[in-house]
Amino acid sequence: MAGAKILAFGGYQPDQVVTNDDLALRVDTSDEWIRSRVGIESRRVAGPEESVTDMATAAGGKALAASGLSPADIDLVVVATCSTILPMPSVAAVAASRLGIAAPGAYDLNAACAGFCYALAAVADSVVAGSSRNALVIGAEKMTDWLDWDDRSTCIIFADGAGAAVVAAVPDGEPAGIGPVVWGSAGEQGNKIQVTGRTGAITQDGQGVFRWATSLHPLALQACERAGVKPSELTAFIPHQANLRIVEALARKLGIPRERVADDIVHAGNTSSASVPLALARMAEQGRLESGTPALLMGFGAGLSYAAQVVTLP
Amino acid sequence: MTDQEILSGLAEIVEEIAGVPADEVTPEKSFVDDLDIDSLSMVEIAVAAQDKFGVEIPDEQLKDLKTVQDVVNFVSKGV
Numbered sequence: 321m322a323g324a325k326i327l328a329f330g331g332y333q334p335d336q337v338v339t340n341d342d343l344a345l346r347v348d349t350s351d352e353w354i355r356s357r358v359g360i361e362s363r364r365v366a367g368p369e370e371s372v373t374d375m376a377t378a379a380g381g382k383a384l385a386a387s388g389l390s391p392a393d394i395d396l397v398v399v400a401t402c403s404t405i406l407p408m409p410s411v412a413a414v415a416a417s418r419l420g421i422a423a424p425g426a427y428d429l430n431a432a433c434a435g436f437c438y439a440l441a442a443v444a445d446s447v448v449a450g451s452s453r454n455a456l457v458i459g460a461e462k463m464t465d466w467l468d469w470d471d472r473s474t475c476i477i478f479a480d481g482a483g484a485a486v487v488a489a490v491p492d493g494e495p496a497g498i499g500p501v502v503w504g505s506a507g508e509q510g511n512k513i514q515v516t517g518r519t520g521a522i523t524q525d526g527q528g529v530f531r532w533a534t535s536l537h538p539l540a541l542q543a544c545e546r547a548g549v550k551p552s553e554l555t556a557f558i559p560h561q562a563n564l565r566i567v568e569a570l571a572r573k574l575g576i577p578r579e580r581v582a583d584d585i586v587h588a589g590n591t592s593s594a595s596v597p598l599a600l601a602r603m604a605e606q607g608r609l610e611s612g613t614p615a616l617l618m619g620f621g622a623g624l625s626y627a628a629q630v631v632t633l634p
Numbered sequence: 635m636t637d638q639e640i641l642s643g644l645a646e647i648v649e650e651i652a653g654v655p656a657d658e659v660t661p662e663k664s665f666v667d668d669l670d671i672d673s674l675s676m677v678e679i680a681v682a683a684q685d686k687f688g689v690e691i692p693d694e695q696l697k698d699l700k701t702v703q704d705v706v707n708f709v710s711k712g713v
Contacts, residue, residue, distance in 0.1 A: 357674060527693050531677045565674050 323496020324444040326634050327389065327454075327486040330382025331601030332375050333588065334366040334480050347472035354476050359564020363479035363589025366462050372404045372482075376415040376460035379482035379597070384419060387486035389454055391420040394486075396452035398443050399428045400435025400459045400593040402622065403466055411460060425452065432513070433560045433621025434503070435459055435593030436483070437629060440617070441501035443487050448496075458484040459593035468521035477563070478522065479589025483597025495632075499547030502539055503627035506532075513622035533566045533620050537573040539628050540618055547630035549614045551575060556603065556615035556633065561585035561595035570618070592621065609633045640687065640706045647682045651675055661703040673697075683709060 339362045340351035354360055366375065376399050384391065397416040404411060412426035425446075431438040436459035446452040460482035469475050490497055509532070512525045540559075544551055557576045559567050561584050571581045584599035591598055596617050603609050615633050620626040645659035652671050665671040671679070673696075680691040683705065689712030691699070699705050 356672070527673065527677055530674055531681060531693065534678055535681055569678055 322448060322492065323490045323494075323498065324447040324487050325490045325497025326631055327488050328383050328386035328634055329483065329485050329597055329601040329604050330379050330384070330386055331483045331598040332378035332382065332481060333364040333598070334370055334375070336365045336367060337362050338365050340476070343476055347470060347475060349472045349476055357565065358477055359567075359583070359585055360476065360589050361586050363587070364481055365464050366480040370462070372401055372460045372462045373411045373414050375462070375480065375482035376401070376411050376458045376484075377418045379460065379484040379594075379601075380415055380456050380458050381419055382601070383484035383486050384456060389486060389488070392422065393454045394421045394424055394456050396425045396443060396446055396455035397421060398426070398439045398455065398457050400431065400439040400457075401428055401461055402430045402432045402435060402592060403461045403463050404428070405465055412458075415458065416456070421456070431593070431619070431625045431627070432623055433562060433590075433592045433595070434619030434623065434625045434627045436596045437501065437617055437619035437627035438503065438625070439593075440485065440487070440498065441503065441627065441629060444498040447487055447489050453489065455487045456484060457487060458482060459595070459597050461592040461594045463522070463590070463592055466515055466520075466522050471521065471523070473526055474522050474524055477590045479591050481588060481591040481594045481598050483594045483599070483601050485597055485600070497632035499543065499549070499630035501627050501629040502542045502546060503625075505623045505625040507623065509624045510622075512624060530563070530566060532624065533562060534569040536618070536620055536626060537570055539626055540570065540574055540616055543616060543618070543628035543630055547614065549630050551616075553614055554580065554616050554630070555610045555613040556580050556582070556608070557618075558582040558596050558599050558603070558615060559618040560620055561588060561599055562590050562621065593619070635687070635710075637706050637710055640709050641702070643686050644683060644702065644705055644709070647679055647686065651678045651682060659702055661701070661706065663702050664700055665702070666700070687712070
């Protein structure tokens with residue numbers, strides 16, 4: 321059976337930078353505390369008029385331009401998001417239209433911080449099944465619309481942004497570039513990260529989530545095994561940028577050296593489903609991605625939901 | 635498992651997770667005040683201790699385990 325592969329990445333961050341010192345003016349916290357506990361130095365926040373769809377469109381346009389494909393080549397657009405204020409129309413349909421992609425299959429998908437890995441798997445399966453030729457997959461979030469800026473346990477963590485990838489079929493005879501996804505959920509722990517009420521804010525059991533997330537290394541090992549790749553062969557590890565301490569703990573348990581591990585959270589904050597493609601786009605810009613080699617992507621968060629897959633870097 | 639075995643196993647965990655040399659992990663030491671280990675590292679240590687000793691240390695219990703001896707006692711009771 322034919323496989324799917326990633327052709328290119330693109331990322332978008334809003335202009336406004338919010339530093340730890342800025343937050344310390346509002347809540348009882350400090351630059352030193354935030355750096356040591358979550359590893360964030362600054363984050364980006366979208367403007368009041370800037371929507372999830374605006375950011376999705378910007379990131380999608382960059383990925384499309386980098387892929388060498390034209391809008392006419394794309395017939396499927398999937399956006400992973402958990403932070404839109406308005407449930408309809410879908411971000412995917414509107415962003416596709418703005419990008420000049422005519423009449424694609426388009427839908428949004430919510431697996432919170434695991435969303436991009438879920439969407440990438442869904443899109444790859446569509447390409448492999450022959451339902452789609454080329455697809456655009458986007459993670460886009462305006463998490464700050466769901467923040468209580470007086471809750472110091474969440475307002476220091478979450479941020480806004482978008483990232484995207486273009487996925488295509490691999491020619492006959494070439495190996496697949498997107499490995500089998502290993503995914504799952506634990507809805508019985510759904511109250512660990514949640515929004516209650518339409519005008520509510522994100523609340524999180526930080527310690528409980530930390531314990532759960534730092535114990536997810538078997539998921540990463542399963543994804544490697546399904547792809548036939550040893551962890552030592554990975555040239556890049558891009559886990560969801562939830563908290564640098566979680567990223568470092570997972571990397572240590574997997575034995576992956578730090579220079580191969582995404583640390584985009586330091587200047588991007590936790591952008592939920594956008595964090596994995598945003599980190600990939602930045603690593604690509606910095607020349608940190610080695611074309612043709614395996615990288616491990618991993619998402620985890622509210623649901624609780626989780627997913628991981630090995631991809632061949634474009 | 636003897637308390638001495640639990641102590642040496644715990645010291646290995648603390649060295650791996652927090653970078654504190656194992657021989658400094660002695661019974662009377664306080665994790666926070668003497669070993670400079672914060673609450674998130676304590677969670678990691680609890681998870682590693684569970685893997686190693688088969689005794690679960692829940693989050694709500696963790697805040698009461700202030701010294702190395704406290705953890706050794708807790709694990710010792712559960713083994």
